Amino acid sequence: MRSLLIAVSAIALLSACSQPTSTAPPAPTASAEDHSGHDHSGPVTITATPAGPMAAGQPVTLTLRLTDQNGAPIVPADLRMNHDHLLHVMVVDTGLEDYAHAHPTANADGTFTFTFTPRLDRPYRLWADFQLAHAEPESGHSHGDESHGDHSDGEETHADHGEPTYASTDLAVGAGAVPAFAAPQSLRAEAGGLRFQLSLPSALQAGEATQAQLAVVSADGQPFTQLEPLMGAYAHIVGFNPGASTMLHVHPEGAAPANAAARGGPVISFTLEPQSPGPQRLFVQVQANGAEIIVPFTVIVGQ
Numbered sequence: 001m002r003s004l005l006i007a008v009s010a011i012a013l014l015s016a017c018s019q020p021t022s023t024a025p026p027a028p029t030a031s032a033e034d035h036s037g038h039d040h041s042g043p044v045t046i047t048a049t050p051a052g053p054m055a056a057g058q059p060v061t062l063t064l065r066l067t068d069q070n071g072a073p074i075v076p077a078d079l080r081m082n083h084d085h086l087l088h089v090m091v092v093d094t095g096l097e098d099y100a101h102a103h104p105t106a107n108a109d110g111t112f113t114f115t116f117t118p119r120l121d122r123p124y125r126l127w128a129d130f131q132l133a134h135a136e137p138e139s140g141h142s143h144g145d146e147s148h149g150d151h152s153d154g155e156e157t158h159a160d161h162g163e164p165t166y167a168s169t170d171l172a173v174g175a176g177a178v179p180a181f182a183a184p185q186s187l188r189a190e191a192g193g194l195r196f197q198l199s200l201p202s203a204l205q206a207g208e209a210t211q212a213q214l215a216v217v218s219a220d221g222q223p224f225t226q227l228e229p230l231m232g233a234y235a236h237i238v239g240f241n242p243g244a245s246t247m248l249h250v251h252p253e254g255a256a257p258a259n260a261a262a263r264g265g266p267v268i269s270f271t272l273e274p275q276s277p278g279p280q281r282l283f284v285q286v287q288a289n290g291a292e293i294i295v296p297f298t299v300i301v302g303q
């Protein structure tokens with residue numbers, strides 16, 4: 001099972017790295033220190049330590065520690081800027097109803113901290129998304145076949161390839177029952193005073209890339225063209241399977257916002273390449289009228 005999860009996570013990386021990137025060049029400050037000899041290759045482990053009890057409705061501060069496969073700490077100076085931040089954290093309950101995206105603060109002791117307030121008394125899952133500063137940038141996609149291979153040795157992550165690296169851990173927020181997630185496909189949503197419609201040219205299939213389009217319409221029915229830049233993109237699309245044991249994180253195709261005054265919409269396109277069949281929750285995060293909006297969809301992935 002463990003090797004399967006690693007394989008699925010690694011495949012999710014491929015989906016992410018197939019998108020045009022708007023990532024800035026490595027920040028000089030992130031690599032200025034001499035970390036030669038710190039070759040953080042292999043799987044990355046994350047631990048999350050709450051400062052107090054975790055419960056629905058209670059703000060809790062979590063301290064995150066990243067370590068490489070040898071147990072060596074991966075500290076903020078080992079990371080590079082990725083969509084305006086060193087570290088992105090996605091927190092979701094395992095019933096896929098409560099989702100948050102946070103940017104933890106880097107601490108002098110090498111840890112990261114952030115505060116969130118779970119809405120539900122349930123097990124949660126935390127996913128971290130980051131890039132290692134010393135990784136070799138890669139232009140191609142040389143990992144295609146290896147990601148579909150047998151990961152029984154557990155060595156195949158892309159932590160040393162200059163691509164997004166994911167690590168995840170459980171958060172024991174509560175022991176409440178998690179409803180079965182088998183909602184029908186849901187491709188329309190309203191949030192933040194806007195209406196969103198997801199279009200798929202064909203049914204999603206596991207292991208196949210599908211071009212999705214998201215149309216945004218204002219409350220009065222007009223195509224909405226004022227999506228604001230948010231972390232270097234007009235939208236962030238994060239998908240989870242039931243239980244949140246896999247995560248997929250992609251961005252729109254086309255040019256990234258050139259500056260803070262740039263605006264996007266009314267349609268954004270992105271590629272979805274789910275790796276496992278079954279229902280998946282997609283959370284699309286956009287910004288409009290100065291406010292962040294999280295829009296939930298449910299897609300059904302065929303076999």
Ligand SMILES: [Cu+2]
Binds near residue numbers: 083237
């Ligand atoms: Cu994103």
